[in-house]
Amino acid sequence: MKEYNLKTREGRWRHFGSVDPIKGTKPTEKELMMDLQSSKKDFLFEIDHVGIKNLTYPVRIGDFQTVGHFSLSTHLAKDEKGINMSRILESVESHYENGLTLDFDTLKKVLITLQTAMKQKNASVEVEGVWFFDRYSPITNLKAVGHADTTFEMTVADEKVISQSLTIKAQVTTLCPCSKEISEYSAHNQRGVVTVKADLTEELPADYKEQMLEAMEINASSMLYPILKRTDEKSVTERAYENPRFVEDLLRLIAADLVELPFITGFEIECRNEESIHQHDAFARLKYSK
Numbered sequence: 001m002k003e004y005n006l007k008t009r010e011g012r013w014r015h016f017g018s019v020d021p022i023k024g025t026k027p028t029e030k031e032l033m034m035d036l037q038s039s040k041k042d043f044l045f046e047i048d049h050v051g052i053k054n055l056t057y058p059v060r061i062g063d064f065q066t067v068g069h070f071s072l073s074t075h076l077a078k079d080e081k082g083i084n085m086s087r088i089l090e091s092v093e094s095h096y097e098n099g100l101t102l103d104f105d106t107l108k109k110v111l112i113t114l115q116t117a118m119k120q121k122n123a124s125v126e127v128e129g130v131w132f133f134d135r136y137s138p139i140t141n142l143k144a145v146g147h148a149d150t151t152f153e154m155t156v157a158d159e160k161v162i163s164q165s166l167t168i169k170a171q172v173t174t175l176c177p178c179s180k181e182i183s184e185y186s187a188h189n190q191r192g193v194v195t196v197k198a199d200l201t202e203e204l205p206a207d208y209k210e211q212m213l214e215a216m217e218i219n220a221s222s223m224l225y226p227i228l229k230r231t232d233e234k235s236v237t238e239r240a241y242e243n244p245r246f247v248e249d250l251l252r253l254i255a256a257d258l259v260e261l262p263f264i265t266g267f268e269i270e271c272r273n274e275e276s277i278h279q280h281d282a283f284a285r286l287k288y289s290k
């Protein structure tokens with residue numbers, strides 16, 4: 001067995017089985033390489049969406065740096081074998097400045113770059129990211145960081161926005177009206193998870209996210225806060241008792257507020273209560289088009 005110098009990296013690699021590359025016959029220069037994905041013939045079907053998923057990239061939402069999980073795709077014509085996938089990352093990178101600003105203006109720019117680079121009739125993106133924001137306790141006004149999950153979705157065709165939507169998932173407190181009604185004292189309450197997917201107009205007010213989140217939280221029995229001192233805790237406890245909500249009540253009250261927001265053209269809401277007196281959850285869902 002051949003002995004290698006284990007004091008060098010090369011020697012250690014050889015010792016562990018590394019061998020020299022073979023002298024291949026296929027070209028190593030790009031111009032001479034076969035571009036299989038660009039070959040043209042009848043490939044039977046056009047494809048609605050082809051692209052990449054699970055791309056993790058730094059993004060900024062408001063004042064906070066966060067992580068974006070991207071899915072990006074384009075249409076593919078019937079006579080083309082494949083897309084040039086590397087151009088997806090090139091399109092994202094061309095709009096990257098110390099992070100991507102996660103808003104619809106930036107996503108539109110990325111998608112126009114992508115659609116042009118791919119020469120396809122449309123391009124789409126879906127990005128999930130945690131939205132952090134300042135949250136002040138209700139009485140003592142102490143600041144801490146709260147968060148909600150967001151998903152931004154957009155499709156462009158010929159440099160025009162075809163659709164854009166925002167999904168926000170936030171947590172609230174609900175206090176059971178039935179429990180309050182029938183019990184001599186107290187009422188059970190639970191953490192509610194509210195998810196709203198809103199189809200949006202292209203023109204948006206600067207605080208569209210905040211207006212959506214307010215509709216989701218303010219209609220609950222109480223909002224959630226990172227810091228609560230005793231005076232705050234008394235306030236949120238009493239507010240919940242004064243505003244009991246079934247999961248159906250919460251759903252309908254949020255819907256009524258969303259109907260009033262002029263930049264929302266339609267929405268889906270789901271409210272799910274993690275029941276504190278059961279092992280199961282209660283939920284309600286509705287879809288509404290204006």
Ligand SMILES: Nc1nc2c(ncn2[C@@H]2O[C@H](COP(=O)(O)OP(=O)(O)OP(=O)(O)O)[C@@H](O)[C@H]2O)c(=O)[nH]1
Binds near residue numbers: 037083
């Ligand atoms: N179309 C396609 N490409 C894939 C897939 N999986 C991996 N890829 C790879 O994506 C890589 C980059 O492809 P391209 O963007 O076409 O690279 P390129 O042709 O050098 O780039 P351009 O000069 O922009 O045309 C290739 O190595 C593909 O094999 C797939 O399922 N479909």
